[in-house]
Amino acid sequence: MKVAVGSRTDVGRVRDGNQDSYVARLPLFAVADGMGGHLGGDVASATAIETISSGLQGSDGKVEEAALADVVQRANRAIWDRSQSDPSLRGMGTTCTVLLLQEDDAVVAHVGDSRLYLLREGGFEQLSQDHTLVGQMVREGRLSQEEARHHPQRSVITRALGADPDVRVDAFRLELREGDIVLICSDGLTSMVPDEDIAEVLDTATDPQEAADRLVEIANEAGGEDNITVVVLDTRAEALEAAGAPPPPPDAARPRDRDTGELGPVPGTATAAPESDDGAATATEYRAETPRAWPRRLGIAAGVLIVLAAGCYVGVRYWLDHSWYVSESDSHDVAIYQGVDGSFAGFDLSHIEEDGGLAVSDLPQNLRDNVREGLSATSLADAHRKLDSLRRAAAAYQRQQQRRHHHKKHSGGGGKT
Ligand code: MN
Numbered sequence: 001m002k003v004a005v006g007s008r009t010d011v012g013r014v015r016d017g018n019q020d021s022y023v024a025r026l027p028l029f030a031v032a033d034g035m036g037g038h039l040g041g042d043v044a045s046a047t048a049i050e051t052i053s054s055g056l057q058g059s060d061g062k063v064e065e066a067a068l069a070d071v072v073q074r075a076n077r078a079i080w081d082r083s084q085s086d087p088s089l090r091g092m093g094t095t096c097t098v099l100l101l102q103e104d105d106a107v108v109a110h111v112g113d114s115r116l117y118l119l120r121e122g123g124f125e126q127l128s129q130d131h132t133l134v135g136q137m138v139r140e141g142r143l144s145q146e147e148a149r150h151h152p153q154r155s156v157i158t159r160a161l162g163a164d165p166d167v168r169v170d171a172f173r174l175e176l177r178e179g180d181i182v183l184i185c186s187d188g189l190t191s192m193v194p195d196e197d198i199a200e201v202l203d204t205a206t207d208p209q210e211a212a213d214r215l216v217e218i219a220n221e222a223g224g225e226d227n228i229t230v231v232v233l234d235t236r237a238e239a240l241e242a243a244g245a246p247p248p249p250p251d252a253a254r255p256r257d258r259d260t261g262e263l264g265p266v267p268g269t270a271t272a273a274p275e276s277d278d279g280a281a282t283a284t285e286y287r288a289e290t291p292r293a294w295p296r297r298l299g300i301a302a303g304v305l306i307v308l309a310a311g312c313y314v315g316v317r318y319w320l321d322h323s324w325y326v327s328e329s330d331s332h333d334v335a336i337y338q339g340v341d342g343s344f345a346g347f348d349l350s351h352i353e354e355d356g357g358l359a360v361s362d363l364p365q366n367l368r369d370n371v372r373e374g375l376s377a378t379s380l381a382d383a384h385r386k387l388d389s390l391r392r393a394a395a396a397y398q399r400q401q402q403r404r405h406h407h408k409k410h411s412g413g414g415g416k417t
Pocket residue numbers: 033186187188226227
């Protein structure tokens with residue numbers, strides 16, 4: 001299958017750093033969206049990309065779905081091991097969506113909420129399933145796609161690499177046809193831009209790099225609240241022509257620069273593609289490389305990883321920052337907590353955001369139990385609503401208790417109560 005490739009990653013307009021990692025180099029295309037502290041997210045996503053790149057090294061011929069899933073599984077274990085051995089990396093994780101291009105089809109593996117889309121004959125379809133709470137609600141028909149895009153807990157992912165020693169990996173084969181366009185992207189694009197607009201950009205751009213640049217642009221125009229990474233594979237004849245690159249026979253011929261048409265280095269001598277300052281991949285993406293080129297890049301990447309690992313802090317921070325619940329505080333008051341109930345490796349995963357000033361003992365028995373177990377809330381506002389209704393319930397309960405007490409006093413039962 002002949003493809004022209006475009007890619008770009010961007011920090012967005014809100015975040016301090018970019019924790020997305022990606023690779024867009026024949027035959028491997030992958031996007032990983034890391035989370036867990038300033039450096040934890042970087043380490044997790046970079047480890048995923050590097051482990052998968054090295055895991056596929058030397059695998060010639062057809063790679064089966066199970067084999068690709070296995071490589072992703074290994075990346076999971078590498079991230080997990082690393083987070084266990086370095087306390088400052090505890091809690092890190094990453095999404096990962098991988099496409100390995102083969103002779104005339106592709107094999108895909110996926111975990112998390114990065115996405116893989118196919119634009120074919122005007123139809124635009126998401127082929128990966130979001131491993132998120134809201135994704136599940138959409139599949140169950142409880143939320144629309146559009147509602148999901150704005151849901152306060154849209155970033156809560158239910159599956160990630162590095163969160164557990166084992167992970168379930170979705171894997172499937174994708175038969176590609178000439179004219180198909182494939183997009184792999186992080187949620188920094190899809191949480192900001194509706195599918196229709198993404199499809200339109202892919203459809204109207206003359207080449208995949210233009211599409212990638214434009215997608216980043218519209219995600220930023222829409223607010224750019226998260227890191228944005230896009231990888232576009234274009235098999236349309238005109239895109240291939242615009243790319244000026246003949247299909248590289250995998251094992252022979254030297255690659256050709258996508259834009260200039262110049263011949264690239266002899267396979268096996270290529271080093272890491274230079275990137276411009278804003279992280280846009282330069283024209284070197286369209287380059288056939290044999291696996292022999294990879295070890296050197298791995299060495300560089302390992303060095304980068306060691307530097308990155310130097311200082312990090314804990315937590316699937318974003319997730320924790322967007323989770324709320326109402327429960328009992330140490331002083332037996334009803335309190336609003338931010339985070340999730342419980343601790344991990346000795347770290348509390350939550351803190352009291354607000355003491356409600358309401359004693360748990362003032363509540364009716366059934367609500368006391370509920371509060372002690374914890375009432376989850378979808379937002380801080382939702383937690384306030386729950387607190388308010390607990391206050392009303394407590395007030396009603398107190399009035400009822402007083403009436404009962406009053407009634408007993410006047411019915412002459414007196415003595416014992
Ligand atoms: Mn993201």
